[in-house]
Amino acid sequence: MSIEGKHLFTSESVAEGHPDKICDQISDAILDDLISQDSKSRVACETLVTTGLVLIAGEITSRGYCEFQKVVRNTVKEIGYTRAKYGFDYKTCSVISSIHEQSADIARGIDKTESREQGAGDQGLMFGYACRETEELMPMPIMLAHKLVKRLSQVRKEEILTFLRPDGKSQVTVEYESDTPKRVEAIVIAAQHNLQVKMSDLREDIETLVVKQIITPEMLDKNTKIYINETGRFEQGGPLADTGITGRKIIVDTYGGVGSHGGGCFSGKDPSKVDRSGSYMARYIAKNLVAAGIADKLEIQIAYAIGVAHPVSLMIDSYGTAKISEDKIKDLIRSHFDLRPKKMIEVLKLLRPIYKKTACYGHFGRNEKEFTWEKTDKAEALKKDAGL
Numbered sequence: 001m002s003i004e005g006k007h008l009f010t011s012e013s014v015a016e017g018h019p020d021k022i023c024d025q026i027s028d029a030i031l032d033d034l035i036s037q038d039s040k041s042r043v044a045c046e047t048l049v050t051t052g053l054v055l056i057a058g059e060i061t062s063r064g065y066c067e068f069q070k071v072v073r074n075t076v077k078e079i080g081y082t083r084a085k086y087g088f089d090y091k092t093c094s095v096i097s098s099i100h101e102q103s104a105d106i107a108r109g110i111d112k113t114e115s116r117e118q119g120a121g122d123q124g125l126m127f128g129y130a131c132r133e134t135e136e137l138m139p140m141p142i143m144l145a146h147k148l149v150k151r152l153s154q155v156r157k158e159e160i161l162t163f164l165r166p167d168g169k170s171q172v173t174v175e176y177e178s179d180t181p182k183r184v185e186a187i188v189i190a191a192q193h194n195l196q197v198k199m200s201d202l203r204e205d206i207e208t209l210v211v212k213q214i215i216t217p218e219m220l221d222k223n224t225k226i227y228i229n230e231t232g233r234f235e236q237g238g239p240l241a242d243t244g245i246t247g248r249k250i251i252v253d254t255y256g257g258v259g260s261h262g263g264g265c266f267s268g269k270d271p272s273k274v275d276r277s278g279s280y281m282a283r284y285i286a287k288n289l290v291a292a293g294i295a296d297k298l299e300i301q302i303a304y305a306i307g308v309a310h311p312v313s314l315m316i317d318s319y320g321t322a323k324i325s326e327d328k329i330k331d332l333i334r335s336h337f338d339l340r341p342k343k344m345i346e347v348l349k350l351l352r353p354i355y356k357k358t359a360c361y362g363h364f365g366r367n368e369k370e371f372t373w374e375k376t377d378k379a380e381a382l383k384k385d386a387g388l
Contacts, residue, residue, distance in 0.1 A: 036353040049239040052092070054093055117309045130287040138365035145252075286298045
């Protein structure tokens with residue numbers, strides 16, 4: 001249901017040096033390494049980081065061979081933990097792995113045989129969402145939050161702001177009138193920094209070179225509140241200050257708290273897991289339907305049973321914005337999109353090493369070529385069949 005009148009909505013994002021995001025990137029880097037050698041690799045890889053330690057665990061069945069030490073250290077280096085004084089260092093951190101093969105019982109349900117097509121890798125429910133708030137057809141709060149931490153990373157890596165370190169977080173509150181974003185109410189940024197910087201300089205530089213480079217002037221006014229490093233210091237960050245675990249930022253990864261979430265994370269999972277492929281397909285469907293003008297806002301739920309190819313349910317919610325009946329929208333989905341795991345993988349070209357890039361700054365609302373589920377190539381056909 002849409003909210004009438006003025007209201008506020010807030011979403012957050014985290015930088016690539018945040019401990020949980022380090023874990024997501026390591027898990028997906030391992031997936032990429034294996035899928036580049038064997039596209040049918042079965043990977044369920046979890047990572048934990050803490051002071052001086054990276055622990056990898058999970059189930060992997062692949063004809064490829066992953067040099068875990070190399071993949072982990074390269075990923076940590078690329079993120080920016082390159083010196084011991086940062087509290088975490090790619091050269092000196094310990095890397096421990098505890099990996100075994102995927103359960104044969106699970107594999108029986110996934111693998112295609114002469115008598116049965118490829119089934120879902122697990123039971124579960126997946127959601128997809130799209131709306132007209134931004135050009136990416138995403139909710140505005142999460143898109144702005146992602147862009148802020150991405151800009152933080154950019155000014156750090158390009159040494160525009162040399163005092164920055166890899167960890168950081170953002171939060172954006174948008175004021176709406178009904179479904180229309182009108183202004184930004186509040187911006188929160190926490191940026192890890194070195195010992196020498198003055199807090200007044202840090203706040204001024206981040207407001208000028210990060211906030212005002214991302215938030216357009218028409219969304220800011222004299223009442224917009226900007227909070228930058230409000231505790232006063234953020235010198236200790238990353239795994240030194242906080243334990244990280246794969247899959248602990250699922251709301252950051254999706255729609256920032258707008259709509260629903262099925263509960264399963266994405267990172268470290270090969271596309272036979274419908275937690276990932278089903279969620280990507282649900283976004284693909286929702287985005288194309290909104291791009292076609294069939295609805296201004298749309299949420300889709302797909303649910304699966306392990307070992308079964310076809311979904312057990314399909315639900316849509318257009319929040320009262322649909323131009324045709326929701327029953328007709330379901331018919332359009334069934335006629336234009338094949339929701340069997342094998343077909344979703346084929347259509348979205350998911351058997352490629354594309355996943356590390358998804359592990360930070362959101363899985364949705366991206367325009368890079370790897371993000372095939374962001375294409376709107378079905379929109380015109382859907383619009384025609386809908387009679388619009």
